[in-house]
Amino acid sequence: MIIEEILTANIPGISKGTASYLCENAVACLHRQNHQSGVKMTCQGLNSQPEVIEWAILFTNQMNRSLNDQEVATEHGAVCISILYALHYTEYTIVQRSRKGTGFDYWLGKKDDILFQNSARMEVSGIFNGEKKVKERVTQKLKQVESSDKTGFPAFVSVVEFSQPGITFVKKCSV
Amino acid sequence: MNIVELHNKAMKLADEADFQIRIGNKKKAQKLYAKAYFFEKEASSGAVYEHVGEPSETVLLKSAAFLAFDAKLFEESEKMARIALSRKPSKEMEEELNTLLKSIHVERRLSVGRNSLKANEILIAVAGQGDNQEQALKDDLEDRIKIFNKMAVRAAEWGKNIAYRQSGRPSKEIQELFRHNLSIARETPQVVTMRLAQEGTESTSPECRAQVKMIVDDIATNLDLANQGKLSDLFERFKDRLYFENFLTLAKEFAPDGENVDSVIITYLKKGKKVPIRLTRQKRDYKEIIRDAQSYCGVVKKDHGSKANINTIKGTLSASNLSGK
Secondary structure, three states, X not given: OEHHHHHXXXXXXXXXXXXXXXXXXXXXXXXXXXXXXXXXXXXXXXXOOOEEEEOOOOOOHHHHHHOOOHHHHHHHHHHHHHHHHHHHHOOOOEEEEEEEOOEEEEEEEOOOOOOOOOXXXXXXXXXXXXXXXXXHHHHHHHHHHHHHHHHOOOEEEEEEEOOOOEEEEEEEOOO | OOHHHHHHHHHHHHHHHHHHHHOOOHHHHHHHHHHHHHHHHHHHHHHHHOOXXXXXXXXXXXXXXXXXXXXXXXXXXXXXXXXXXXXXXXXXXXXXXXXXXXXXXXXHHXXXXXXXXXXXXXXXXXXXXXXXXXXXXXXXXXXXXXXXXXXXXXXXXXXXXXXXXXXXXXXXXXXXXXXXXXXXXXXXOOEEEEEOOOOOOHXXXXXXXXXXXXXXXXXXXXXXXXXXXXXXXXXXXXXXXHHHHHHHHHHHHHOOOOOOOOEEEEEEEEOOEEEEEEEOOOHHHHHXXXXXXXXXXXXXXXXXXXXXXXXXXXXXXXXXXXXXX
16 A cells, blocks of 8 residues: 555545545654554454555655644544555445545545445544544544444444554444 | 435534644634534434434434534524434433533623723633532532642733742742732632732832733643643743743643533633633543653653753754755
């Protein structure tokens, strides 16, 4: 998985600048955990084959200063990794977004589908440092999306951890 | 433009607005959110009119409602949220929309609660899940009033260049400043105005007024920086490790708990204009912030947990520079 792929990932309504911002956040989290391009990421859920994460962009001092809120960086870094993973391992081909709170909801869809029709909602969560927190976070997120089942659309939960890079990507089937 | 193009345009504008927020340009961001709302509203109307079906219609309505809120178009936001709720959305979306309506309610209370805010006043409001339990929120607000008092005393000491007080009471001078001067006007159970200097007392001297104004401005600005996680900027303002750490500890106590209280809103007067600051970073998130803070003030935690001071000297190694190293 190459992080810069987010720039060409076909995300409707997302500017190049924002794609690049998501990309930089993912690199910031990995760099701050002393990982280098080529690090292995464990995968749980849809597949259990480890994934190699690669990137070419340099983590500069300027990036370090501008992405100084680690909580925000973790959230956006996790979004970047989750989108790439979803496009690689699910049947969905594009990512759509809608506004919520101070951020976005991410929806996985297919290229020629009507907006949000037959889409799956993707709940993303990032953990900067805490492999042990992953299970708890997945359970918590699954509870949050439980009610999506009733509307008939599927939902995915994606939890990304950066210290021992790993992604847990679980599908919550529709009723 | 078709529905998809309208929606994509709205999302792009929201991206640009988020970027402006990140670089501290809130005014420009608000304008961009308003533009984004316009496009999303059109997209949602189009979706409803063309019966594209669910969940598309409700998702677009909800998205428009949130964009209107970001643009501070509260009436529009409420209208869109109520239309979305009338369509019987999923439980999850229903919860999000109800939380949005509560936030709109609080914003409205704030804007009409106190039109004549003065430079020596700061408005504190709490909002959240406990909105239905007035007493619970009232208690949460009481706790924050106590914390605000502590912040005010520390800000006054810091402003007077008094060395950080590890224990004991504030000096007589500081006690005098706050003896008759700190008062509370309750606007509603969830909103209070803290007044740091009473009219008609000796505290209305120009010097005292200036000091009080500075305290209000300091606390509000520092809380905003802590909430945004801008620790280096915050430390730059304090330039004192002990005051800095104490402030972060108090900011943590002041922050929303994420259970009863979703957000704490403070409003103060800056250059004659009301400035509202919504604090959304939760108490539990401050753990990481306080840990990170140590790197800004030259303190490292050793394995056994003790702290050691590191003096940082900034400068140029002229000899090595000259030799090209």
